Amino acid sequence: MSPRAARWILWISFVLMLPVPILLFGPGLVPAARLIMLGGIALAVALFESSRGAVVMLAGILLAEGLLYAGLLWFAAYVASRGLGRLSAKNVARITLAVVAASLLVTLVFEVYRGPFRAQSYHANLLQIYE
Amino acid sequence: MRRTALFLVALMPGLAATAPFERTEEREPCAGYAPLRRPFFGDTHVHTVLSFDAWGQGTRNTPRDAYRFARGEPVGIQPYDKSGQPLRHVQLRRPLDFAVVTDHAELLGETHICQTPGVPGHDSFICVLARRWPKLGYMIVNSQMLDVADPIRYGFCGPQGRDCIEAAAGPWQEIQQAAEEAYDRSASCRFTSFVGYEWTGNPDSSMIHRNVIFRNAIVPERPSTYIEDKTAEGLWRKLRSDCLDRENGCDVLAIPHNSNLSAGLLFRTETERGTPLTREDAQTRAQLEVLVEVTQHKGDSECRAGGPTADELCGFETLPYARMSESVITWMHTTPPPLSYVREVLAEGLLQQRKLGVNPFKLGLIGSTDSHLGTPGLVSEDQFVGHAAGTATSRLEIPILPDRIEYNPGGLAVVWAEENSRDALFAAMRRRETYGTSGPRMIVRFFGGWDYPENLCRSHAFVEQGYALGVPMGGDLPPLSPKEHGSGPVFAVYATRDPGTRGHRGTPLQRIQIIKLWEEDGAAHERIYEVAGDPENGARVDLATCQTQGAEFNSLCAVWRDPDFDPRQYAAYYARVIENPSCRWNTFVCLREEVSCTDPGQLASELEFCCDPALPKTLQERSWTSPIWYSPGHR
Structure with a gap:
């Protein structure tokens, strides 16, 4: 696996799984993708129902927060892939997939997220946080 | 003594002349009828699962549950576990005498549709959003439907919003039925409920909300909403056309609240057309709005901290922002503009009365909670x-x-009435014989007249003479006779502490003040007079136990004559009764959590507030009576 591919895989898994604090409308710990998803929902309301009130601002804040984290996580993935670049392609693949698998395992088994926007239970695992 | 009292009762102009209230409904007469009136404690501002915002925040209690709770039964509140069992239970230590469920009229239909499977619109995008992501749904819908100047209903409500307007009939019926079931029509008169709702105008996030309360079971087919009736004048027109003008026994009051978050728009001196108030406008307003909710969860609205008299008691439970939208971020906070506080509004009423001959802001005071x-x-x-x-x-x-740390547990409405029935309480509200408390059940009498003897406080006939020789809180001073022209009005005020309950003793009193407002040369003025008790009584609180210490008064009484009276000036006087200091709610939280501030660095982030020196640890609970007004023309 090339470092470039490792970077993309790590970045996607970070964005989908790494819990990040909600800066506004928190407290909470959710994946950046969740913030982007909620921002997208708010934007959809503005587009298809009504743009009155603070819905556009709300969508903007959630999307901005999510995209800001996505950018920071891209940088983190970039640094990690640079570190992996010294290794052989096979080892890069092994380590990358191990990181992804371990993250999946931990986030699926444990309730590592805190989701204030959820209908049920503040604590959630990976599947629950995307409900 | 008893004979003297009965004789005085017969002479009382305030009681005998009003005779004393009209009965508009069928019910048993109350066994505990008190011609000299009793204080009834209640809450006129309560939301349940029928309010969209309460539902979005996980509230499941219905209007029936709210009335059960008011009558002293325990109820569960959020959060709920997976089997639907509440994880918290609450119960009043003393039941209320009356309550009004005032769910938001706006979105009653939308909430019903979103909550009820199988109803057209239930699977609409907005309803799915509200069910799956309640907080996001609440934030979006509230901002789109209430926080804008010109709200329109969502697409799933059908043409002209008809489906949602029709769907509101169900919850409106539920509100009426719950009120009827809770109302004690027997001779024991234990509990009174009123049918009501909240009209929730919030243009640009400025609260111009009103609680609408009906006298009896005769109510309009559906409530007026901010979505259809977008101004206070629109609401009043609707209340007239759907209730007062029907001449079918329907009677109604609107109670404005949260002037502190209204950005000065709750009590405007302009009409909806932008023109100055006319005499007719002022009369309409004065007819429908005779009370104001001076305190509730979202802050106290009595007076401005740092106002013209530097009244040090005006910082009580004051919110640091002028409208709710500013609450999110500190740098957005602005100073509330003029007419954001009740004292300013009462004073403005005197100026308007000079100009128009009618006081549009002749408001009695109550407190309530706004519980969601x-x-x-x-x-x-x-x-x-x-x-x-x-x-x-x-x-x-x-x-x-x-x-939120700046919120508080809210207050109570206290109504002086002959009995605990809808007609008696409603009549008392209409004549403004009410006061508000920040929570404690202190008992306060306040009379105004010209001839009260100086030793009235020592008389067993305090109340009888109070009525016989003058007017109670909420009234107009009797006409001034030539004999009295050189001396000011006399006010008699008497307060007893909240006795509390077993294991929860009430806090003693510290002092009574009379606040005078008057107009002079086209400007409003205010002055605060200490009339009883001792502001320097050394009372304090042991923060380690929340036990109060120091000098205490179980009751206070004063007969006070206005030394600065000018018969040419319109004036209003109200009494403020102050308790000794006691612990604020945040201090109880910190005690429960056994927080030690010796090493704040070790504290969990949720408990850091416990060691914040800027946060008040104590407060002085209080009550505010309705004013008594003086008019120069009133001779």
């Missing part, structure tokens, strides 16, 4: 569970901090 948990009257500092699911997570898990 369906828990009326839950006002004890040590029992505060929040305004709703106030913190971000309390809908989902038991919070340490029950709500």
Whole structure:
């Protein structure tokens, strides 16, 4: 696996799984993708129902927060892939997939997220946080 | 003595002449009829699961549950476990005498549709959003439907919003039925409920809300909403056309609240057309709005901290922002503009009366909670569970901090009436014989006249003479006779402490003040007079136990004559009764959590507020009577 591919895989898994604090409308710990998803929902309301009130601002804040984290996580993935670049392609693949698998395992088994926007239970695992 | 009292009762102009209230409904007469009136404690501002915002914050209590709670039964509140069992239970230490469920009229239909499977619109995008992501749904829908100047209904409500307007009939019926079931029509008169709702105008996030309360079971087919009737004048027109003008026995009052968050728009001196108020406008307003809610969860609205008299008691439970939208970020906070506080509004009323001949802001005072948990009257500092699911997570898990630190447990409405029935209470509200408290059940009498003897406080006939020789709180001073022209009006005020309950003793009193407002040369003025008790009584609180210490008064009484009276000036006088200091709710939280501030660095982030020196640890609970007005023309 090339470092470039490792970077993309790590970045996607970070964005989908790494819990990040909600800066506004928190407290909470959710994946950046969740913030982007909620921002997208708010934007959809503005587009298809009504743009009155603070819905556009709300969508903007959630999307901005999510995209800001996505950018920071891209940088983190970039640094990690640079570190992996010294290794052989096979080892890069092994380590990358191990990181992804371990993250999946931990986030699926444990309730590592805190989701204030959820209908049920503040604590959630990976599947629950995307409900 | 008893004979003298009966004789005085017969002479009382205020009681005998009003005779004393009209009965508009069928019910048994109350066994506990008191011609000299009793104080009834209640809450006129309560939300349940029928309010969209309460539902979005996880509230499941219905209007029936709210009335059960008001009558003293325990209820569960959020969060709920997976089997639907509440994880918290609350119960009043003393039941209320009356309550009004005032769910938001706006979105009653939308909420019903979104909550009820199989109903057209239930699977609409907005309803799915509200069910799956309640907090996001609440934030979006509230901002789109209430926080704008010109709201329109969502697409799933059909043409002209007809489906949602029709769907509101169900919850409106439920509100009426719950009120009817809770109302004690027997001779024991234990509890009174009123049918009501909240009209929730919030243009640009400025609260111009009103609680609408009906006298009896005769009510309009559906409530007026901000979506259809977008101004206060629109609401009043609707209340006239759908209720007062029907001449079918329907009677109604509107009670404005949260002037502190209205950005000065709740009590405007302009009409909806932007023109100055006319005499007719002022009369309409004065007819429908005779009370104002001076305190509730979202802050106290009595007076401005740092106002013209530097009244040090005006910082009480004051919110640091002028409208709710500013609450999110500190740098957005602005100073509330003029007419954001009740004292300013009462003074403006005197100026308007000089100009128009009618006082549009002749407002009696009450307190209430604005509970969004369906828990009326839950006002004890040590029992505060929040305004709703106030913190971000309390809908989902038991919070340490029950709500925003600047909120408070709210207050109570106290009504002096002959009996606990709808007609008696409503008549008392209409004549403004009411007062508000910040929670404690202190008892306050306040009379104004010209001839009260100086030794009235020592008389067993204080109340009889209070009525016989003058007027109670909410009234107009009797005409001034030539003999009295050189001396000011006399006010008799008497207060007793809240006795509390077993294990929860009430806090003693510290002092009574009379606040005088008057107009002079086209400007409003105010002055505060200490009339009883001792502001320097050395009372304090042991913060380690919340026990109060120091000098205390179980009751206070004063007969006070205005030394600065000018018969040419319009004036209003109200009494403020202050308790000794006691613990604020946040201090009880910190004690429960056994927080030590010796090493603040070790504290969990949710408990950092416990060691914040800027945060008040104590407060002085209080009550505010309705004013007594003086008019130069009133001879």
